[in-house]
Amino acid sequence: MKAIKNALLMFVVFSVLLGIIYPVAITGISQVVFPHQANGYLITENEKVIGSELIGQNFTSPYYFHGRPSATVYDSVTSGGSNLGPTNQKLMDEVNERIQQIRIEESLSSNSTVPADLVLSSGSGLEAYIYVESARLQIPRIAKARGFSEAEVENIVEDNVEGWIVGIDTPLVNVLKLNIALDNTRR
Amino acid sequence: MFIFLFLLLTIVLSIPIGRYMSKVFEGQRTFMTPLLSPIERFIYRLIQVDEKEEMNWKKYAYSLIVFNLISIASLFLLQLLQGILPLNPRGLSGVRWDTALNTAISFVTNTNWQSYAGETTMSYLTQMLGLAVQNFVSAAVGIATILVFIRGFTRKNTDNLGNFWVDMTRSVLYILLPLSIILSIILVSQGVVQTFNSYAIVQTLEGSTQTIPLGPAASQVAIKMLGSNGGGFFNANSAHPFENPNSITNFFETLSILLLPMSLVFAFGYMVRNFKQGIAIFSVMMILLLMGLGVALWSESQTNPLMQKLGISDGNLEGKEIRFGVAESVLWSVATTAVSNGGVNSMHDSTMPLTGLVYLFNMGTGEVIFGGLGVGLAGMLFYVILTMFIAGLMIGRTPEFLGKKLGPEEMKMALVPLILPPAAILIFSAIALSIPEGLAGINNPGSHGLSEILYAYFSALANNGSAFAGLSANTVFYNLTTGLGILIGRFATIIPAIAIAGSLSQKGKVPVNSASFPTTGPLFVIMVTAVIIIIGALTYFPIFALGPGLEHLLMLGR
Numbered sequence: 001m002k003a004i005k006n007a008l009l010m011f012v013v014f015s016v017l018l019g020i021i022y023p024v025a026i027t028g029i030s031q032v033v034f035p036h037q038a039n040g041y042l043i044t045e046n047e048k049v050i051g052s053e054l055i056g057q058n059f060t061s062p063y064y065f066h067g068r069p070s071a072t073v074y075d076s077v078t079s080g081g082s083n084l085g086p087t088n089q090k091l092m093d094e095v096n097e098r099i100q101q102i103r104i105e106e107s108l109s110s111n112s113t114v115p116a117d118l119v120l121s122s123g124s125g126l127e128a129y130i131y132v133e134s135a136r137l138q139i140p141r142i143a144k145a146r147g148f149s150e151a152e153v154e155n156i157v158e159d160n161v162e163g164w165i166v167g168i169d170t171p172l173v174n175v176l177k178l179n180i181a182l183d184n185t186r187r
Numbered sequence: 188m189f190i191f192l193f194l195l196l197t198i199v200l201s202i203p204i205g206r207y208m209s210k211v212f213e214g215q216r217t218f219m220t221p222l223l224s225p226i227e228r229f230i231y232r233l234i235q236v237d238e239k240e241e242m243n244w245k246k247y248a249y250s251l252i253v254f255n256l257i258s259i260a261s262l263f264l265l266q267l268l269q270g271i272l273p274l275n276p277r278g279l280s281g282v283r284w285d286t287a288l289n290t291a292i293s294f295v296t297n298t299n300w301q302s303y304a305g306e307t308t309m310s311y312l313t314q315m316l317g318l319a320v321q322n323f324v325s326a327a328v329g330i331a332t333i334l335v336f337i338r339g340f341t342r343k344n345t346d347n348l349g350n351f352w353v354d355m356t357r358s359v360l361y362i363l364l365p366l367s368i369i370l371s372i373i374l375v376s377q378g379v380v381q382t383f384n385s386y387a388i389v390q391t392l393e394g395s396t397q398t399i400p401l402g403p404a405a406s407q408v409a410i411k412m413l414g415s416n417g418g419g420f421f422n423a424n425s426a427h428p429f430e431n432p433n434s435i436t437n438f439f440e441t442l443s444i445l446l447l448p449m450s451l452v453f454a455f456g457y458m459v460r461n462f463k464q465g466i467a468i469f470s471v472m473m474i475l476l477l478m479g480l481g482v483a484l485w486s487e488s489q490t491n492p493l494m495q496k497l498g499i500s501d502g503n504l505e506g507k508e509i510r511f512g513v514a515e516s517v518l519w520s521v522a523t524t525a526v527s528n529g530g531v532n533s534m535h536d537s538t539m540p541l542t543g544l545v546y547l548f549n550m551g552t553g554e555v556i557f558g559g560l561g562v563g564l565a566g567m568l569f570y571v572i573l574t575m576f577i578a579g580l581m582i583g584r585t586p587e588f589l590g591k592k593l594g595p596e597e598m599k600m601a602l603v604p605l606i607l608p609p610a611a612i613l614i615f616s617a618i619a620l621s622i623p624e625g626l627a628g629i630n631n632p633g634s635h636g637l638s639e640i641l642y643a644y645f646s647a648l649a650n651n652g653s654a655f656a657g658l659s660a661n662t663v664f665y666n667l668t669t670g671l672g673i674l675i676g677r678f679a680t681i682i683p684a685i686a687i688a689g690s691l692s693q694k695g696k697v698p699v700n701s702a703s704f705p706t707t708g709p710l711f712v713i714m715v716t717a718v719i720i721i722i723g724a725l726t727y728f729p730i731f732a733l734g735p736g737l738e739h740l741l742m743l744g745r
Contacts, residue, residue: 003246006352007254009234011261014359018323019316022364023381023406026371030381030405033372038381040401040429042389049389052399054378054428057391064392068509077306077386077398079423081506081534083657085635086491087742091505091537096497113500120494120505123426123534127508170512179392 043180051176056128059179062105062145065130065138067175068117069098072125081123095119106141129172132161142182156181190480190518193438197445204446205453205465211361212334212354213458223360230356241347244689247335248682250351251328255295258321262291265317266309275310276385282308289666294318296677297325297559299411299418299529299652300669302661306400306421311383318418319407323367326414326447327358329561332681333451336565337458339688340589343695348688362447363414371409373439378432381405404429412443415559417529417652425519425532426508437511437519437532444522444530448557451564459589463707468567471715475556479545480521486541487517493745506534517542520653524549527559529652536630536639536655540742543638543655544735550649552723553608553680559650562677565684567715570722571706572601572687574715578704587703590696597690600683607679608648609726615644615668616730624664630657634741638734647672650680 030038041053051057058074059066071082084091098119103110115134135157143150160178163171210217231238242250265272266287270280282290286303293300294317303309309318331354338348375381380401387399404420408430411418425431431440452472456465490501507516516533523530524546535546549556555566571588576598579586586593619625619640629636642655647669654660660669705711 003250003253004257006234006236007250007257010254010352010355011257013230013233014324015261015316015320018359018364019320022367023315023319023403026368026375026406027381027383027403029372030375034375037378038375038405039384040380040382040387040399041378041432042387042399049387051389051391051397052387052428054432055397055399056428057393057397058395059393061393074397077400078304079306079421079427080304080656081423081426081537083534083536083630083655084505085536085631085638085657085738086503086505086539087493087633087635087738087745088631092493092497095494095499099497099499111498113498116494116499116502116504117509119499120503120507122504123506123508123532123537124423124428126423126428127510128428129509131509170509172509176392183392 045180050180053174053177054128055126057176059175062141064179064182065135065142065175066118067130068127069119069121070125071121074126076126079124079126081125082121106137128174128176130175132157132171132173135173135175135178146182148185152185153182156185190514193441193518197442197449200442201446201449202453204450206457208362208450208454209457211357212454217361219361219365227356227360230360231352234352236350236352238350238353240350242350243346244335244348244685247348247351248685251331251681251685254351254355255328258295258324259291262294262317262321263287266290266313269310269313272310272312274312274383276383277310279308279310282313285663285666286661289670292670292673293652294321294416294418295325296650296673297329297414297416297527297562298647298650298673298677299416300647300654300673301418301652302666302669304422305419311402314407314420315403319410322407322410322414322416322418323359323363324355326363326410326416326560327355328681329415329559330358330362330451331355331561332684333455333561333564335688336568336684337455339691340459340591342692345692346689348685348692363410366413366447367406367409370413370439370443371405374405374408374436377436378429379405379408379436380429401429408440409443411530412440412528413447415444415448415526415528415563417523419530425530426534431532433510434515437515440530440532441515441519441522444519444526444528445557447560448526448563451561452557455564461589461707464589467707467712468564468571470712471719472556472567474712474716475552475719476521476525479525479549479556480518483517483521483542483545484514486539486545487513489539491539491742493742503539506537508532520546521549523653524651525554525556525558527554527563527649527651529646531653534656535642535653536657540635540735540739543642544731546653547638547642547645547727547731547735548723550645550651551609551727552719553604554649554651555719562650562680562684565680566604569601569604569683570715570719572597573605574718575704575706577718578714582704584702584704587697588706590699591691591694592697594690597687600687600690603683604680605722608676611672611675612641612644612648613730615672616641619644619664619668624662628659628662628665630659634734634737637730638738641730641734643669644672648676650676
């Protein structure tokens with residue numbers, strides 16, 4: 001009998017300590033010290049929220065850099081990958097389709113090698129990054145569509161290269177930030 | 188190179204933490220005592236516990252079970268009622284009963300198998316007051332289990348095995364909570380969200396709307412990583428940018444997977460006053476971890492030949508985040524399956540067949556490669572008992588370990604966790620493969636579909652919680668069978684561990700002499716490693732061959 005009472009009391013005490021005091025305290029500290037990070041790195045322009053730095057968006061128009069394929073088409077309420085296995089014909093068909101599409105969009109030869117990050121979907125379905133090389137591949141198309149010189153677009157890509165741990169991380173670019181930079185250059 | 192440095196750093200950190208843990212659990216003063224001991228004593232007053240009171244094994248086990256039952260019932264109710272409770276900015280309705288039951292069992296047992304998607308199913312209140320709390324206390328229950336097991340070896344001629352409430356309180360207060368506070372602040376600084384604001388509605392550049400889920404995630408992710416839990420705040424778990432935004436957070440999260448399970452092995456060495464024994468057991472675990480890591484890194488670095496034919500550059504990136512890359516995804520996944528964490532930063536369903544095999548093997552050993560907090564080391568001690576028994580047969584002496592004679596009682600009890608879970612895995616998988624409710628969940632055709640079902644029950648019985656997530660597991664059939672599997676896996680470890688401690692503590696110590704089998708040398712390490720591999724391989728060989736093995740051959744042959 002005593003064990004039941006102890007167990008109930010412990011459950012209540014720990015629920016208050018770990019389920020209320022702890023998360024509320026961490027939230028309080030976070031909101032004071034890291035308000036931007038704690039609220040999702042939201043990007044605001046003209047008083048409108050246009051995205052989160054960390055969450056990718058779906059880009060299909062020729063004016064923008066395209067990101068990785070997403071199993072959820074960047075529907076951020078349901079994150080997740082394709083979960084297609086390495087021998088699944090469905091995956092091969094999808095990848096093949098994406099390869100053909102990219103070769104057409106970027107005017108590549110029909111036997112060119114396409115970067116894996118542009119045709120294989122991310123685990124979260126929300127990844128905002130691609131390899132720098134994969135961005136460079138898209139420069140001619142964007143320059144043409146926007147009437148920029150290729151060097152101008154190249155500069156924008158270079159300005160946005162990120163790599164957190166020097167020598168370990170492969171340099172990446174954030175597709176959303178790139179595209180915002182493109183839009184800002186237009187004005 | 189990076190991986191080598193990473194593992195070295197983890198080991199270097201886990202030795203002092205192990206020392207600290209051993210002091211905490213023996214009630215000695217540490218640098219945290221002045222700060223925490225008033226809070227500790229206040230908690231004992233609140234829960235009406237006398238910290239000097241000792242329990243025998245039955246009372247200890249009874250307290251543990253009662254506490255777990257209360258936890259399961261409360262978490263179940265909280266999910267059903269979340270629709271009418273506060274902190275539910277998205278207005279989510281109550282969770283369906285079978286999902287709620289599965290989730291309650293899963294989180295209370297440190298498994299964190301998730302058949303639901305966090306952002307569309309659970310309110311902020313359910314996440315922080317229900318799931319996050321269980322992240323802490325389920326880890327503490329695991330630690331309590333190993334503490335009792337250790338006391339079985341260290342104490343003699345007594346029934347007293349410690350006090351469950353005291354062990355729980357110390358685990359939470361001195362170890363899990365301080366580390367979680369540090370880790371959650373690190374995580375927030377890098378962009379893991381921690382807010383009570385409702386989901387952000389965003390106008391994208393191309394003019395559509397995007398709903399971005401938020402919530403008090405960092406505080407939960409911290410203990411999810413440290414407490415061998417692994418239950419994601421969001422559906423994509425630590426692949427989600429808001430749970431694991433960059434390689435810095437990925438580094439700390441991977442470190443946290445291994446840190447406390449490793450520290451506990453050293454704590455064990457300190458507590459049995461035989462640090463060499465701790466190192467011997469650590470070596471067994473490390474050998475198995477490195478073997479799996481080697482195979483998985485090799486397998487995953489081979490570009491899928493089917494993809495290569497299509498004309499893409501190298502890199503198996505399907506289901507992976509390029510923020511982390513292939514090697515760091517594999518390192519994480521080997522760690523998470525070895526340690527019974529179950530959090531993922533890439534989608535295991537899309538890995539190469541032999542990589543998936545390593546993940547299955549890690550879980551199939553019963554999570555003893557460091558393993559879940561406490562229960563992993565307990566599982567390893569069962570293997571040690573079995574090995575000592577075999578060694579005893581070879582040299583014709585009664586088996587001994589740490590100065591205790593191992594009799595038929597201990598032997599029988601140690602076999603329960605070695606036989607029951609594999610049997611349950613095979614039976615559940617066989618059922619799922621023979622009825623429409625089971626087959627309906629499969630997402631990939633052929634042998635990979637078999638692997639999906641196998642993975643689900645391996646994960647459940649090993650209390651791991653990761654998944655080949657293509658399997659549609661949020662059905663009554665899968666929720667109930669995996670839920671039952673989780674309970675079997677958890678209590679077939681905990682109860683035998685406590686029972687063995689009960690029988691060992693009553694015995695006297697036998698002095699070690701020249702005829703005793705040495706348990707700290709390389710021979711011991713090789714014996715235990717071999718026993719684990721042989722048992723793992725023999726038990727699962729046929730299904731490993733039919734699942735990942737066959738898929739690998741088909742991939743090469745096509």
